[in-house]
Amino acid sequence: MISVSGVRKSFGAATVLNGVDLEIRQGEVVSVLGSSGSGKSTLIRCINGLEKIDAGKITVDGFDVSKPRELSEARKRSGTVFQLFNLYPHMTAVQNIALAPVEVLKVPRRQAEDEARELLRSVGLSERAEAYPSQLSGGQRQRVGICRALAMKPSYLLLDEVTSALDPEMTSEVLSILAALAKTGTTMVFVTHEIEFARSISTRIAFLDKGQLIADLPTAEFFSDKGMALPRVAQFLSKMRKD
Amino acid sequence: MCRLKFDLSILAKHIPFLLEGAWLTLQACTLAVIGSLVLGLAVGAMRTSASPLLNRLAAVYVDIFRNIPFIVQLFFFYFGLPEIGIYIDAFTTGVVALSVAGGAFTSDVIRSGILAIDPGIIEAAQVSGLRKSTIFRKIILPIALRASVRPLGSVFINLILTSSILSTITLNELTGSAKIVASNTFRPFEVYFVLLVAYAALTYAVSIIIGMLHRYLNRNQSEGAV
Numbered sequence: 001m002i003s004v005s006g007v008r009k010s011f012g013a014a015t016v017l018n019g020v021d022l023e024i025r026q027g028e029v030v031s032v033l034g035s036s037g038s039g040k041s042t043l044i045r046c047i048n049g050l051e052k053i054d055a056g057k058i059t060v061d062g063f064d065v066s067k068p069r070e071l072s073e074a075r076k077r078s079g080t081v082f083q084l085f086n087l088y089p090h091m092t093a094v095q096n097i098a099l100a101p102v103e104v105l106k107v108p109r110r111q112a113e114d115e116a117r118e119l120l121r122s123v124g125l126s127e128r129a130e131a132y133p134s135q136l137s138g139g140q141r142q143r144v145g146i147c148r149a150l151a152m153k154p155s156y157l158l159l160d161e162v163t164s165a166l167d168p169e170m171t172s173e174v175l176s177i178l179a180a181l182a183k184t185g186t187t188m189v190f191v192t193h194e195i196e197f198a199r200s201i202s203t204r205i206a207f208l209d210k211g212q213l214i215a216d217l218p219t220a221e222f223f224s225d226k227g228m229a230l231p232r233v234a235q236f237l238s239k240m241r242k243d
Numbered sequence: 244m245c246r247l248k249f250d251l252s253i254l255a256k257h258i259p260f261l262l263e264g265a266w267l268t269l270q271a272c273t274l275a276v277i278g279s280l281v282l283g284l285a286v287g288a289m290r291t292s293a294s295p296l297l298n299r300l301a302a303v304y305v306d307i308f309r310n311i312p313f314i315v316q317l318f319f320f321y322f323g324l325p326e327i328g329i330y331i332d333a334f335t336t337g338v339v340a341l342s343v344a345g346g347a348f349t350s351d352v353i354r355s356g357i358l359a360i361d362p363g364i365i366e367a368a369q370v371s372g373l374r375k376s377t378i379f380r381k382i383i384l385p386i387a388l389r390a391s392v393r394p395l396g397s398v399f400i401n402l403i404l405t406s407s408i409l410s411t412i413t414l415n416e417l418t419g420s421a422k423i424v425a426s427n428t429f430r431p432f433e434v435y436f437v438l439l440v441a442y443a444a445l446t447y448a449v450s451i452i453i454g455m456l457h458r459y460l461n462r463n464q465s466e467g468a469v
Contacts, residue, residue: 048370075372086367089464090385099381100371132463152371 001025002047002078002156002189007056009042009211016042018211019056024189026155029182031190031198031219034208035236040191041083043208044160047189048080061155076104079149083161085141087133093120093144094129097151105152112151119147123177139170146177157181157188164193195240199223207233251433257424264420265441271338271416272403278342279402280395283349287387288379290350291357301350308347314408316340321412337409337416345402352394356387389460396453400446407442417441 002024009017016039024030032040045051047058049065058065060074087096097116101107107115120129123143133141142162149157159178163171175197182188182201192198198205198219205222207215209232217227228234254261289301308316321336331339360383368378410419418438425434 050366050370072372075370078370080367080370082363082367084361084363086361086363088364088368088382088386090389100373103374103377103381104372134464148367148371 001059001061003057003059004043004047005057007043007046007058008054009039009046009051010054016211017046017053020208020211020213022206022213022216024156024187026187027185028204029186029188029190029202030204030206031192031202032206032208033192033195033198033236038208039211040208041160044080044158044189044191048078048158049075076152077154078156078158079152079154080158080160081142081145081149081162083164085133085138085145085165087141087144087148089133092130092132093125093136093147096133096144097148100148101151116147116151119150120144123147124173137170138166139173142166142170142174143177146174146181150181155187157186159188159190159192161191161193193240195237207236209236249433249436250430251437253428253430254424254433254437257428261417261420261424261437261441264415264417267334267414268403268406268416268418268445271334271341271409271414272406274338275341275345275402275406276399278338279345279349279398282342282346283353284384286346286350287353287357290354305347305350308344309351313340313344313405314411316344317408317412333409333412333414336412337406337414341402341406341409344405345398348398348401349395352391352398353387355394356391357383359390360386389464392453392457392460396450396457399453400449403446403449404442 002022004020004022007017007020008015020039020043022030022043032043034040042051046053047060047065049071053066060077063070063074063077065071065074088099091099094113094116097119098107098109098112101112101115102109117126117129120126120143123146125140125143125147128136128140128144131140133144136144142165145162162178163174166174171194175194178188178190179197179201190198190202202219205215205217205219205227206213207222207227207230215222215227215230215233221227222233223237228237286301286304289297290305292298317336317340320331320340321333324331364386365378365382368382373381406416407418409416410422413419415423421434421438425431428434
């Protein structure tokens with residue numbers, strides 16, 4: 001379980017997270033929605049320890065991410081996929097994916113690379129295993145990014161606006177992979193602007209507004225009168241649908 | 244009319260002596276390039292580390308050795324240190340002085356190579372659970388070095404040119420031997436002409452190697468990498 005309780009985070013004078021509580025249990029797909037600047041990405045970056053929180057507590061399977069000793073255990077349990085892919089430019093797709101399993105989990109290199117190829121096959125990239133990131137399209141890079149996160153066999157997958165840098169065609173190729181993952185029961189925290197997609201794969205929707213979680217509802221309820229009863233949510237949904 | 248004709252053949256019998264000098268230059272430069280690269284990597288890493296102490300130490304080193312003429316550093320090591328009981332032979336002094344001075348410039352190049360890396364790439368490595376030392380060896384260093392090959396080449400060419408100053412501490416490398424031949428033959432024009440060509444050839448060869456190395460290391464990065 002990922003447990004976020006009373007988390008506050010400021011950058012200088014700007015308060016980005018203002019007392020957030022959220023629990024994500026094994027098997028859930030939780031989409032985090034909210035307008036730009038609502039703190040969605042920061043929440044993910046606090047869970048994987050890239051940002052230090054100012055107050056509150058975040059644990060991943062009981063490991064406190066604010067304690068350096070426990071952070072490494074917490075990180076072994078979660079995988080992150082980034083908006084801008086962040087692949088290692090000097091390594092091939094296979095090397096990108098196999099690096100952490102070899103270095104962190106001490107999987108033999110041969111085995112790790114075989115598993116990497118298998119992952120690439122599952123996202124339709126077996127032909128591009130030896131390609132470098134600069135030789136791949138955006139959608140292909142993001143699929144490699146997803147494989148890299150999955151290679152560590154994480155209990156939780158953290159997805160930070162993973163389609164925001166992609167065109168609609170590439171977006172759909174990435175989303176179809178995520179949909180397949182959701183079906184297999186992979187636990188996901190999905191920060192996104194793809195509302196309809198979030199609706200189709202999520203078990204729960206968390207809605208952030210100005211650093212506060214103003215809704216945390218099962219998907220069906222969120223998109224029903226119950227969600228619409230919250231003025232901020234109604235406003236957000238109508239605006240996003242118009243676009 | 245000019246009484247002396249330009250005649251390189253009179254240098255023929257001095258060629259083995261000049262080659263000995265060239266060999267010494269090559270040895271000193273090779274060792275100094277290795278030395279400054281090792282120092283530069285260590286200091287470049289210190290300057291980009293999170294520790295304020297390491298950072299400060301590294302900055303002081305770079306400031307000192309970049310802001311003092313090389314000949315003054317060299318004289319201090321070779322003529323100054325014996326006064327307090329430290330004797331080092333000319334060759335070792337030369338290599339150490341070149342490495343230390345070159346290391347300051349090398350570290351600056353490597354530091355900017357490290358700072359140019361997209362922070363997102365390092366974050367991806369951090370969240371995947373890699374240790375700091377692994378991230379440095381497998382991610383930061385290879386990317387920074389690829390970007391730094393050309394500027395490092397300039398630093399190393401400068402180092403080769405600077406090595407001529409080692410002749411001032413009795414080290415008969417290429418320039419030192421040329422001076423001796425010039426004063427023995429009274430043909431400074433021919434001797435220094437040969438010297439000029441020799442240095443140009445040496446540094447030109449280095450710049451060609453650097454260019455090849457750059458293309459080789461960046462062979463897969465050409466197509467508009469993000």
